[in-house]
Amino acid sequence: QKEVEQNSGPLSVPEGAIASLNCTYSDRGSQSFFWYRQYSGKSPELIMSIYSNGDKEDGRFTAQLNKASQYVSLLIRDSQPSDSATYLCAVLNNNAGNMLTFGGGTRLMVKP
């Protein structure tokens, strides 16, 4: 059973701070990793994908991947109240019909 684990939170940070969200996965053969944001009652919205070890930056977001440790993280710089949402880590299984396995999500609260 391939698993993706996240701390459910809530993670509370003040406005302007850096939010750090973490995710571990069990399938060592995984190659594609995604962060989605989900507002309450809405669908997952893609933030970033990452495929190679190291950091990938996109605006205020930085994804980090460490395949040896089976660890993915997302940093949000200059956090805004509008960033308050649940952040979902998802791992793709290319050998099983491109099935995405999601973590349970971390709820982020950014306080003004």
Place this chain on the structure above:
Amino acid sequence: EPEVTQTPSHQVTQMGQEVILRCVPISNHLYFYWYRQILGQKVEFLVSFYNNEISEKSEIFDDQFSVERPDGSNFTLKIRSTKLEDSAMYFCASSEWADIRGDTQYFGPGTRLTVL
């Protein structure tokens, strides 16, 4: 920007009734998916579909479920005889292809299914 669309946004049905959830994937995408999310739980994979056939299905996707691409634009999920436990948000997603860097899945807004 192209997006996945789903109809209806909310469907209420009686237990034992058939429902069809509809999706229009992004037009140049080749892979289509259905996921569901029971309130307060994880997003769960149901099925993937490529080249007019199922690529993969989960244990949830039993004989009560079926998928179809009836024309060049729509992708449907049918639940033949709904159960109370089928109440959930159902998300359709699509991706351009399966290879790395083309495998990003974009989600539709979802259909909330309520089974009474």
